Amino acid sequence: METNPRGYGERCRLDTFYKTVLKHEAIDYIREMKRRASRETSLERLPQTMMDKLCSADDYPSDSYVFSYCGYDLPISSQQVADAFAGLPEQEQSI
Structure with a gap:
């Protein structure tokens, strides 16, 4: 019985590739969350004058x-x- 079966090297390379892809996806996700946090404002932090501009009232x-x-x-x-x-x-x- 072989200690290093055929295709083991390919599986290791593929596993490394998948781990690299997932790592870079996580980095992209964190970067996107930081970008959003710097550009977006919470509705709780808006002054009342801005909140009045955002709302609408129906008149029946x-x-x-x-x-x-x-x-x-x-x-x-x-x-x-x-x-x-x-x-x-x-x-x-x-x-």
Whole structure:
């Protein structure tokens, strides 16, 4: 029986190649993570003014109270303001 079977050298070279490839993939991954960390900012660290620019709000017709006067629709989104407006006499509503 041979102590050094045929193909053993090829397997060692292939194993070394795979280990080298994996090592360089790990290096590339770490380098990419460092690059991202230097360019990206956490949302927690942004000031409120920047956060306000990033957000958006949907405006649905069912979220507001609509009053009609002189052919114009007046949408009012606050319930308290809508109640106060509805409580005014017609003459004061026209102002």
